[in-house]
Amino acid sequence: MSAPKQVATGDRAILPEGAKTIPIYVMGKRYEVPETLTIMKAMEFAGFKFLRGAGCRGGICGACPTVYRKEGDYKLYFGLACQTVVEPNMYLAQIPFYPANRAVYDIEQIEPLADAVHALYPEIFRCVACNNCSKACPMKVEVLDYISAIKQGDLARAAKLSFDCIQCGMCASRCMGELPQYHIAQLVRRLYGKYIQPGAEHLQKRVAQIESGKYDGMLAELQKMSHAELEKIYKEREREPDMVPLGTWMPKDVSHL
Amino acid sequence: MKVSYYPGCTLKTKAKHLEDSALASLAALGVEIRELPRWNCCGAVHSLADDDLIHHVAPVRDLIRAKDEGSERLVTLCSMCYNTLARANLLMRNDEVKRKTINDFMTEESDYQGEVEVEHLIPFLRDVIGWDNLRAKIKVPLTGMKIASYYGCTLVRPQNVAIEPVAGKIMNEFVEALGAEPIDFSANTLCCGSYQVLAHPDSVADVVGRIIESASRAGADALILSCPLCEYNLLKKQEELLEKQKIGRRMPVFYFSQLLAMALGLGPESYRPDMSDAASVEFLKSKNFSVESAAVQA
Numbered sequence: 001m002s003a004p005k006q007v008a009t010g011d012r013a014i015l016p017e018g019a020k021t022i023p024i025y026v027m028g029k030r031y032e033v034p035e036t037l038t039i040m041k042a043m044e045f046a047g048f049k050f051l052r053g054a055g056c057r058g059g060i061c062g063a064c065p066t067v068y069r070k071e072g073d074y075k076l077y078f079g080l081a082c083q084t085v086v087e088p089n090m091y092l093a094q095i096p097f098y099p100a101n102r103a104v105y106d107i108e109q110i111e112p113l114a115d116a117v118h119a120l121y122p123e124i125f126r127c128v129a130c131n132n133c134s135k136a137c138p139m140k141v142e143v144l145d146y147i148s149a150i151k152q153g154d155l156a157r158a159a160k161l162s163f164d165c166i167q168c169g170m171c172a173s174r175c176m177g178e179l180p181q182y183h184i185a186q187l188v189r190r191l192y193g194k195y196i197q198p199g200a201e202h203l204q205k206r207v208a209q210i211e212s213g214k215y216d217g218m219l220a221e222l223q224k225m226s227h228a229e230l231e232k233i234y235k236e237r238e239r240e241p242d243m244v245p246l247g248t249w250m251p252k253d254v255s256h257l
Numbered sequence: 258m259k260v261s262y263y264p265g266c267t268l269k270t271k272a273k274h275l276e277d278s279a280l281a282s283l284a285a286l287g288v289e290i291r292e293l294p295r296w297n298c299c300g301a302v303h304s305l306a307d308d309d310l311i312h313h314v315a316p317v318r319d320l321i322r323a324k325d326e327g328s329e330r331l332v333t334l335c336s337m338c339y340n341t342l343a344r345a346n347l348l349m350r351n352d353e354v355k356r357k358t359i360n361d362f363m364t365e366e367s368d369y370q371g372e373v374e375v376e377h378l379i380p381f382l383r384d385v386i387g388w389d390n391l392r393a394k395i396k397v398p399l400t401g402m403k404i405a406s407y408y409g410c411t412l413v414r415p416q417n418v419a420i421e422p423v424a425g426k427i428m429n430e431f432v433e434a435l436g437a438e439p440i441d442f443s444a445n446t447l448c449c450g451s452y453q454v455l456a457h458p459d460s461v462a463d464v465v466g467r468i469i470e471s472a473s474r475a476g477a478d479a480l481i482l483s484c485p486l487c488e489y490n491l492l493k494k495q496e497e498l499l500e501k502q503k504i505g506r507r508m509p510v511f512y513f514s515q516l517l518a519m520a521l522g523l524g525p526e527s528y529r530p531d532m533s534d535a536a537s538v539e540f541l542k543s544k545n546f547s548v549e550s551a552a553v554q555a
Contacts (some may be wrong), residue, residue, distance in 0.1 A: 114270055129297040129315035131365065148297040153270040176311070 022088040033086060039066050043094075053096030060081040062166030065138055065171075068092035078138045096227035098169035100180035105187070112195035114153035121184045124151060126177030133171035133181050139164045143171045143181050143203040150188060158185065181212050218256065261328035261373075262290040263319060265338035266298055270513040270514070271333070272495045274529035276511055279334050279378060279514035281527035286386055286394060290332050293322050297373035302452075303345065310358055316345035317359055323373045330374045332381050335513065336484035340411035343375040343418040377412065379427055379483070379513065380420050388418070388434045396522030398436025402544065405440040405477035406432060409487045410448050428481070431513065433460045435520040444471035449490040462503075465494035466471065479509040479540055481516055488512070492534050507536035 015021070026043060033042035055063035057084070064081035071089035081094060103120040110116040120125060124147065133143035144163035162185035173180040192253040215257060222230070238251040251257075268276040285291060288547040296319050304312035312383050320341060333339040349356050349369025355444065360368045382391060406428030413515055415420040420507045421427045429439035450461030472480050482488060496502045511533065518528040520542075525531070530548040531539050538548050 129318050151266045
C-alpha cells in the first residue's frame with residue numbers, strides 16, 4: 001500500500017495520478033477519498049467546509065468528535081476527526097455539539113464537598129454503571145470511574161481521572177442516565193483547583209510582593225527609558241546559564257528577587 | 258485466601274463512621290482486607306423486574322473487579338450493598354440465560370460466572386475470627402450495656418442471601434462477644450421505611466416509632482445496625498417523634514462496628530463519635546467513652 005506522492009491543495013485537493021483512494025460514507029453518502037488522510041482532511045477533500053466542529057486540528061480542543069462504524073461490525077467507534085485516519089467503508093458523522101445540562105453556580109459560594117456537586121447535578125445518581133461513557137471517550141478517559149469517584153466523595157481522584165477530558169460531550173451522548181458527565185467533571189476540577197490542590201507557595205509570595213508595590217518603582221523607571229537604553233540593558237542582562245544544576249545559580253543583582 | 262473489600266459510596270461520605278470503625282477494628286484483629294482499587298455504585302437496590310437486566314450491571318461489574326483482583330471473597334459492611342451484590346452474584350451463578358446476556362453486554366470486562374463469594378462483615382467475623390477469639394481480644398468489655406440488634410430488611414431478606422436463617426442469633430452472639438447484654442425485641446426485622454422517607458415521610462415516622470418503642474420496652478440502652486439508610490431514618494424520624502411526644506426518649510443508634518472498635522479499646526478516631534448524633538454521644542459519655550474529636554479528621 002503506497003501513499004500518494006503528493007496532493008496539491010488549493011480550493012480543492014488535486015490528487016496525483018495513481019494515488020489510492022478508498023470509499024468512506026459521510027452521513028450516509030459515499031465519497032472516494034485518498035487513504036492516509038484524517039477524517040477531517042478527507043471530508044474537506046470531499047468538499048465539506050467546517051464552519052463549526054473544527055478547532056485546533058491538533059487533537060486537544062475537542063471540537064471535532066466523530067462517531068463511526070466499520071462495515072460488518074456492530075460496534076460504535078469514537079474519535080477526533082483531526083486525529084483519526086480514514087479506513088475503507090467507514091460510516092461516519094460529526095457531532096460538533098451535544099446538548100447537556102450545565103448547572104449555574106458561583107464557585108466562591110460552593111464548598112469543595114461531594115454534597116455540593118450532588119446538589120448541582122442530582123442526576124449523577126441515575127448512573128447504572130453501563131460504561132457506555134468510557135467506551136465513547138475519544139481521549140480514553142475512564143468516565144465511569146470518575147463519576148464513581150464523585151459519588152464516593154473523592155473529588156481529587158475525579159479531578160485527576162478526568163484531566164484528559166476535552167469537553168467533546170460524547171460521554172453524555174451515550175449516557176442512559178442522561179448525565180452531563182463532562183460538565184460535572186469540569187465543576188469538580190474547578191473545585192479541586194480552587195480549594196483542594198495545594199497552592200504554589202512561591203507564586204503566592206511573588207503575588208504579595210507585586211501587590212505590595214515592590215516593583216512599581218522599577219517598572220516606572222523602565223517606562224521612562226529610551227529604546228536605545230532598553231536595548232542596552234537587555235543585551236547586558238544577567239542570564240542563567242543553560243544546563244546549570246537547579247538551585248546553584250544566583251544573579252549578582254538580587255534587587256528584583 | 259485473598260479477600261477484597263467493597264465499601265460502597267455512602268461509607269465514603271455520610272457513613273464514614275461505619276467504615277472507619279470497621280477497618281480500624283479489622284486491623285486491630287490482624288485481618289487484612291483490601292479495598293478494590295476500582296469500584297462503582299453497587300446499584301443500591303436489586304431490581305425485581307424479570308426483564309430489567311441493566312440494573313444488575315453495576316453490581317456485576319464490581320464482582321468482576323473482585324474476580325480480576327484474584328479475590329475469592331468480597332466483604333461488605335453496608336447491608337444494602339451486601340444485599341445487592343449478593344443477589345446479583347446468585348443471578349450470575351444460577352441463571353444461565355441472564356448471565357450470558359449480561360456478559361455479552363459487558364464485552365470490555367472478563368466473563369463472570371459467580372466465582373466470588375459475597376459476605377457481610379458480621380458472618381465474616383464469626384467465620385474468620387470466631388467469637389471466642391474475638392472475646393479474647395476485647396480490651397474494654399461493654400459490660401452492662403443493653404444492646405438491641407436491628408437487622409432491618411437487607412441482611413435477612415430474601416432467604417437466599419440472609420446472613421442467618423432466622424434473625425436474632427448472630428448479632429446477639431456478636432454483642433455478647435463484646436461483653437454487652439443482647440436484648441431481643443420483636444421489631445428487629447421490621448422495615449425502617451427505606452426510600453419511602455422521600456415519598457411517604459409520615460409512614461416512615463410511624464414504623465420508626467414502632468421499632469424504637471419495641472426496643473425500648475425490651476429494655477435496650479442502645480440499638481446497633483449496619484445500614485446507612487436505616488441509620489438515617491431511625492435518627493431523623495426520632496427527632497420528629499420526640500417533638501410530637503410519640504416516643505419518651507431518644508434511643509442511641511450506632512453502627513455495629515462502632516461498638517466493636519470501642520470494645521477493642523480503639524480511640525475515638527476509630528469509632529468516630531463526631532459523626533454520631535447528640536443522643537448517641539451522650540450515651541457514650543455516660544459509659545465513660547471519650548467523645549473527644551479533636552484528633553478526628555472530618
